[in-house]
Amino acid sequence: MEDPSPPLQSPTPSKVSMQNGLVSRVRGAPRPRLLLQGQRRSGKSSISSVVFHKMPPTETLFLESTTRIQKEPVNLTWKPLMDSSFMDFQVWDFPGQIDYNDGTFDLETLFGDTGALIYVIDAQDEYLEALTRLHQTIEAIQRHNPAINIEVFIHKVDGLSDDFKLDTQRDIVQRTTDELADMGLDGVHINYHLTSIYDHSIFEAFSKVIQKLLPELGTLENLLNGLVSNCRIEKAFLFDVLSKIYVATDSSPVDVQSYEICSDYIDVVLDMTEIYGYDRGDLEVSTVEETKSSIGSSEDWSLPDQSSVMKLQNGMVLFLREINKFLALICIMRKESFEKRGLIDYNVQVFQQALEKVFELHR
Amino acid sequence: MEDSKSRRKKKVLLMGKSGSGKSSMRSIVFSNYVAKDTRRLGATIDVEHNHVRFLGGLTLNLWDCGGQDAFIDNYLNSQRDHIFKHVEVLIYVFDIESREFDRDLITYVNCVEALRDNSPNAHIFCLIHKMDLVQLDYRDAAFQERSALLRKKSLGMEITCFATSIWDETLYKAWASIVYTLIPNGPILERHLTAFAEIAEAEEVILFERTTFLVIAHVTRGGVANPFPDRFEKISNIVKQFKQSCSKMASNFTAFELRAHKFSAFIDILTPNTYILVVMPANAAESTTTLMNIATCRKHFEKLEVIDKAVGK
Numbered sequence: 001m002e003d004p005s006p007p008l009q010s011p012t013p014s015k016v017s018m019q020n021g022l023v024s025r026v027r028g029a030p031r032p033r034l035l036l037q038g039q040r041r042s043g044k045s046s047i048s049s050v051v052f053h054k055m056p057p058t059e060t061l062f063l064e065s066t067t068r069i070q071k072e073p074v075n076l077t078w079k080p081l082m083d084s085s086f087m088d089f090q091v092w093d094f095p096g097q098i099d100y101n102d103g104t105f106d107l108e109t110l111f112g113d114t115g116a117l118i119y120v121i122d123a124q125d126e127y128l129e130a131l132t133r134l135h136q137t138i139e140a141i142q143r144h145n146p147a148i149n150i151e152v153f154i155h156k157v158d159g160l161s162d163d164f165k166l167d168t169q170r171d172i173v174q175r176t177t178d179e180l181a182d183m184g185l186d187g188v189h190i191n192y193h194l195t196s197i198y199d200h201s202i203f204e205a206f207s208k209v210i211q212k213l214l215p216e217l218g219t220l221e222n223l224l225n226g227l228v229s230n231c232r233i234e235k236a237f238l239f240d241v242l243s244k245i246y247v248a249t250d251s252s253p254v255d256v257q258s259y260e261i262c263s264d265y266i267d268v269v270l271d272m273t274e275i276y277g278y279d280r281g282d283l284e285v286s287t288v289e290e291t292k293s294s295i296g297s298s299e300d301w302s303l304p305d306q307s308s309v310m311k312l313q314n315g316m317v318l319f320l321r322e323i324n325k326f327l328a329l330i331c332i333m334r335k336e337s338f339e340k341r342g343l344i345d346y347n348v349q350v351f352q353q354a355l356e357k358v359f360e361l362h363r
Numbered sequence: 364m365e366d367s368k369s370r371r372k373k374k375v376l377l378m379g380k381s382g383s384g385k386s387s388m389r390s391i392v393f394s395n396y397v398a399k400d401t402r403r404l405g406a407t408i409d410v411e412h413n414h415v416r417f418l419g420g421l422t423l424n425l426w427d428c429g430g431q432d433a434f435i436d437n438y439l440n441s442q443r444d445h446i447f448k449h450v451e452v453l454i455y456v457f458d459i460e461s462r463e464f465d466r467d468l469i470t471y472v473n474c475v476e477a478l479r480d481n482s483p484n485a486h487i488f489c490l491i492h493k494m495d496l497v498q499l500d501y502r503d504a505a506f507q508e509r510s511a512l513l514r515k516k517s518l519g520m521e522i523t524c525f526a527t528s529i530w531d532e533t534l535y536k537a538w539a540s541i542v543y544t545l546i547p548n549g550p551i552l553e554r555h556l557t558a559f560a561e562i563a564e565a566e567e568v569i570l571f572e573r574t575t576f577l578v579i580a581h582v583t584r585g586g587v588a589n590p591f592p593d594r595f596e597k598i599s600n601i602v603k604q605f606k607q608s609c610s611k612m613a614s615n616f617t618a619f620e621l622r623a624h625k626f627s628a629f630i631d632i633l634t635p636n637t638y639i640l641v642v643m644p645a646n647a648a649e650s651t652t653t654l655m656n657i658a659t660c661r662k663h664f665e666k667l668e669v670i671d672k673a674v675g676k
Contacts, residue, residue, distance in 0.1 A: 257612055264608040269621060271601045275594045276567075276626045276642055280587050308621040314614040 034209070035111075037137065038120030039130045043155050043197070047120065050197045051206055051243055057197040111141055115213040116149040123168050123194075124156045131172065135179045142185055150190045151209050152176075158196035165194055200260050207246045219358055220248035227351045228252075231344050232337035234316075237262050237330045238323070241270070247327065262330045265318050269308050311335070321348050323355060373545045374424045374449050378438075378474055379456030380467050381406065381430035384492045384529065388456070389413070389427055391529055392538050392575050397607050398529045409434055410446070418546065418572060418579070418636045418668070439473050447481035452541060454488045457513075459505060460496050468516055475518050487522040488541050489513050495528040502526065535596035535603075539578045546579060548667075553580045555667060560584050563656040566626065567642040569595060570633065576602050579637065585644065598640065602630070622650060631657050634665045 036044045046060035111117075119137065121130045134152065141148050154172060157165050169192055180188055193205035211217050224236050228250045235258050238248045244263045306322040317338040319331045329348060338344065377385045387401035393415050407429035415423040426446070428438060438446045455474065461467055478485055491509050494502055503526075510524035525537035543549055552570065560568045560582045567589075569581040578595040591597065609615050619630040625645050631654070633639040643653055 261608055261612060264605055268601055268605045268619070271597070272621055272628055273623050275591050275597060276589070276628060277623055278587070278590050278625070280585075280625060280644060306621075306623050309619070310616055311618040312609060312612070312614045312616050314612065316612075316614070 033114045035114050035117045036120065037117060038153075038155075039122065039125075039133065042120045042122040042125075042130065044120050046197055047153070047155070047195075047202060051202060051245070054242070060197065111145040111148060114145065114148050116151055116209050117141060118151045118153055118209060120153045120155045121172065122156050123154045123165070124159050127172065131175055131179070134176065135183070138180065138185065138188060138190075139183060142188065146188075149209070149212055150188065151205075152190055152192045153195045153202075153205060154192060155195050157194045157201075158198045169194060200256065200263055203244050203263065204254075204256070204259060206243075210245060211248065214247065216358055217248060220355075221251055223351060223354050223358075224248060224250040227347060228331075231331070231333070231347050233331045233333045234258075235332045239263075239266060239328050239330055240326055241266060241328050242326060258332055261318070262332070265310055265320065265330065266328070268310075269320060273306075309338075319344070321352075323352055324359075327355075372422045372424050373451040374426065375541075375545075376426050376428060376446070376450050376453045376478075377456070378428045378435075378453065379430050379490075379492075380458060380461065380470070381432075383430060383456045383458040383461070385430065385456050386411075386427055387529055388490075388492070388527070388534060388538075389425065391534065392577070393425070395574075395603070395606065395610065397604075401529065406431070409437075415574075417542070417575075421546065423542075423545065435470055435474075439477055443477055444481065447477045450478060450482040450485045451545060452486045452488065453478055454490060454541065456490045456492050457509065459491050459493050459509070464509075468512070471513070472516050472518070475516075475520060479518055479520060485520075486541075486544050487517065487520055488537070489522055489524045490527045490537055491524065492527050494526045494533065495530045532593065532596040532600040535577060535599040536593065538575070539596060539599070542572070542575075542577050543579070549580060552667070553582065555664065556580050557582045559656075559660050563641065563653060563660075564643070564647055565641045565653075566644050566647075567640075569598070569640040571599065571602075571638040571640065573632070573636050573638055576606070576638070620650060620654075627653070629653055629657065633657070633661055634668055636668065637664070 036048060038044050043060075046057075049055040049060055050057055117137070119134050121127050121134070138150060141150065152172070154165075154169055157168075160168065173192060176190065180186065191208070193201070193208070195202045195205045214220070220238060224238065227233065228236050233250075235252060235254075236250050237246045237259070239246050239262065244266055246259070246262075308320040310318040310320075312318070315335045317333050317335055319333065319338070321329045323329050329351070377389060379385050386404050386407050387396075387398075390396040390401055390404060391398060393413065407427055409429055411427040411429075413423075413425040413427060415425055417423050428434065428446070453474070455471055457464075457467060457471075475487065478487070489510065491506050494506070497505050506524070506526040513524060514522060523540070525533070525540075527533045527537050546552075556568050556570060559565075561584070566585040567581070567583045570579045571577065572579055576599045578599060581595060583589070606615060617632060619628075621628045623645075627643045627645070627650060629639075629641045629643075629650070631639055631641075639657060641653055641657060
């Protein structure tokens, strides 16, 4: 997992771009990279562990502090997408201690291919210093690659009351706007997210960040809109199953509840698949080893057409359908709309084919 | 009349030192709390009585006894008869982290003595609790040591020990086996469930109680053994977690269906008090067939519960 990444201070920064940029250069398309930054102990490694490694939030207490840049294997999670060249991400977990502004870094390399900078601020701590660093970072970005999306995660808000959360956010926004205005950088757009690893907010924030970097987002949304209106679905999400980030949703507003229930629903499906998805012995012996090693992971999703239905007491139905190796479509709809199940199955199939075409186009 | 009533009302004592986690456990199993919500619970004062309707005919009369020394003195002396008469099950909770295990043991022995005098046929369950605080490698050793000691000190009464934690599924394992001893018709249920599994050609059928989602009975057919021997409590845990998130939407789930590559699984309401999980091997039958089978056996199991009530009277 841990890629022995060359420290960025090395005098030959081209090494970095060799590793990260080679493939993309061959393809001729820039390869977006997510940079995770923030003061030390602000929770960067915890975030990437929870979101991309399925680590239970309580265990992040034992994480050591990061001393060098770790390229997170998001590319593992997104591998099938990479294969179809649909999406291609890396998260760089940036150590809090390194002062990258002192000129020893090649900022061109650092920011060159970056799609989004996620700056993590610990809301439970004194954040003035963190803000100063943020402002410096923004300034550097503006000089080198103004196209980067700047996303500020106001993190660890689980310990704060609702009022105080909003006050903190307002304060941070105000200070940043003022400071940037003083620097003469009025036009910089910054997105703020209140996050915590103990609930779904961190997944939602990541979903939003990643969606912005998707060139096909519009197409996906249109496809989902078509599906939603034709099947009378209330809300449809396209989930990356392992990270529980949603890649796209229809254009109706997202409420937290429906996102949460979908993400918990994925848990149920995955857990049940893990328990009963063992090998029944009717396959060839050679595959036994493979299946064993990957119970609960990707392998169970590799064959098409896994589907699931959950009926709720309040007349809602959750419908899950595997789209490809890592993506699943989850729809929330009323019981009445679910009566013509065959029709829905067919429509979803059409949607699936359309998605495949989108992926192929980008190959 | 009086007799039959008491037979269907099972008195369960929940005891242990103050702060050992009795009320937390009870709230999670019977009141749908999540583990982290139990932080809000205060100390139990004196005895809290809980009537849990369980499987229709059966009512669990749960006595959650506050564990502070003053209360325990009270139970052992002035309220001795009141507390320890007609007990079906005593659940005694030990905190694995307790610094004064010897003292806990003395209190335990006193309680067991009182129980032996008043209800000699009661079952005793010892839960070595808060196991999550012990490092994984030492858990088993710590549990073995404690349970051996407890067995020695139990004055010849039969005891069953479990290592538990509210943070994982071990809690459900312990409670499922406690509840199993209380159900009067366990073997009958199991027999009928086996018949159902045969007819439906199911790989595995599990019967859950509806509110607690504890396993009441299970039948496994089919050749290859499941690699998860602890799957029953795992499923209890998984479903409980999901019920929790449903309750945020002010709802509950009624049916679940999963068609995977190697199996299909169905969870459905069976009787007003039970849920059923049916696991079918892949391509064994159309899913509607299985749903039909469940619907057909529903009547039968409902009847079974009614008969059971009549027998109780």
